[in-house]
Amino acid sequence: MNDCIFCKIVDGEIPCHKIYENDKVFAFLDIACDAEGHTLVIPKKHFVNVLDCDKEYLDAVIEAVRLVSRHYVEHCGYDGVNVVNADGAAAEQSVFHLHFHIIPRKSGDGLKMWPLEGKREMDLAEIRKKLAL
Numbered sequence: 001m002n003d004c005i006f007c008k009i010v011d012g013e014i015p016c017h018k019i020y021e022n023d024k025v026f027a028f029l030d031i032a033c034d035a036e037g038h039t040l041v042i043p044k045k046h047f048v049n050v051l052d053c054d055k056e057y058l059d060a061v062i063e064a065v066r067l068v069s070r071h072y073v074e075h076c077g078y079d080g081v082n083v084v085n086a087d088g089a090a091a092e093q094s095v096f097h098l099h100f101h102i103i104p105r106k107s108g109d110g111l112k113m114w115p116l117e118g119k120r121e122m123d124l125a126e127i128r129k130k131l132a133l
């Protein structure tokens with residue numbers, strides 16, 4: 001897509017720090033510099049997010065998320081990863097080309113990855129009625 005920054009990264013029009021690529025997937029460091037090794041894994045073909053991505057590309061992206069995450073834990077000195085994805089502006093997606101964030105973690109690194117704090121009143125049975133497939 002013409003005005004998509006992640007498409008431009010795939011095409012080499014915008015520089016990046018590449019971590020991995022194959023025929024369908026590209027992975028590179030996030031410029032946020034908020035966590036060491038913060039990585040984005042994207043399909044080379046443009047999809048807005050998980051909601052419009054076809055199975056072939058979504059499978060390839062998830063497999064690459066697993067490959068890169070395992071590499072970080074098995075060979076790069078990390079103890080785990082958070083895999084994070086936002087779909088839609090309401091979910092705080094800011095770049096509208098599908099991507100999964102990999103945040104490499106070390107025990108006791110002090111990062112706070114879970115924004116939900118405290119319990120709220122809710123009826124799980126009612127919520128299940130609304131959401132179950």
Ligand code: AMP
Nearest residue numbers: 005016029030031032086092093094095
């Ligand atoms: P999200 O808010 O989930 O859509 O994440 C978008 C991410 O893209 C943010 O973490 C940005 O820091 C990152 N980002 C935006 N532009 C670039 C770029 N040119 N190179 C690498 N990461 C980028």
